[in-house]
Amino acid sequence: MTRLLVASRNAKKLEELRRILAGAGVEVIGLDDVPPFPEAPETGATFEENALAKARDAVAATGLPAVADDSGIAVDALNGMPGVLSARWAGSAKSDPANLKLVLEQVADVPDERLTAAFVCAAALVQPGGEEVVVRGEWPGTLVREPRGTNGFGYDPIFVPEGETRTSAELSSAEKDAISHRGRALHQLLPHLRALTA
Numbered sequence: 001m002t003r004l005l006v007a008s009r010n011a012k013k014l015e016e017l018r019r020i021l022a023g024a025g026v027e028v029i030g031l032d033d034v035p036p037f038p039e040a041p042e043t044g045a046t047f048e049e050n051a052l053a054k055a056r057d058a059v060a061a062t063g064l065p066a067v068a069d070d071s072g073i074a075v076d077a078l079n080g081m082p083g084v085l086s087a088r089w090a091g092s093a094k095s096d097p098a099n100l101k102l103v104l105e106q107v108a109d110v111p112d113e114r115l116t117a118a119f120v121c122a123a124a125l126v127q128p129g130g131e132e133v134v135v136r137g138e139w140p141g142t143l144v145r146e147p148r149g150t151n152g153f154g155y156d157p158i159f160v161p162e163g164e165t166r167t168s169a170e171l172s173s174a175e176k177d178a179i180s181h182r183g184r185a186l187h188q189l190l191p192h193l194r195a196l197t198a
Helices: 011-020 047-062 083-088 096-106 173-179 181-196
Strands: 002-006 026-030 066-075 116-126 132-143 159-161
Touching: 002 047, 002 181, 011 026, 011 066, 011 173, 011 181, 047 066, 047 083, 047 116, 047 132, 066 083, 066 181, 116 181, 132 181, 173 181
Parallel strands: 002 026, 002 066
Antiparallel strands: 066 116, 116 132, 132 159
């Protein structure tokens, strides 16, 4: 079975990626499963730039095909921010609770009907031969003012997907995988991943 390196140490994200890629015929490993290598900081202006940079670094260091994603939430009332800064929005605190609290404070005076947002995920597959594929998935919805649910991470507890009344953190893993931004992006990569094992 072809080994596929997912350029992440986030245990919850790896678990999610393993579920989504379960039918691709690849063995998914994470950064903690390979010898350490210097990881460049995420300095790209777009999700796509950051995902590609992470995947290229992983391939160069290991010689394995690699998938990397960069994702975050784009809040319309904040002009699309936190965007690529989602994980670091609260500055040095950079924890999920601190990031959530700051976003909720920043939209405190925004009317409910203008609390539209979307989760965005860019995923890049880079192969040792130099082939590169970058895809993007978006998951529109709205924000709620109080976190709800425990199934998920990041901004999941304050995001209600379009057509839903539950937050992303109140959805089951299977429900989320089928419709999330990461699920939408990775499903676009599946044909390319299956080609690795052909």
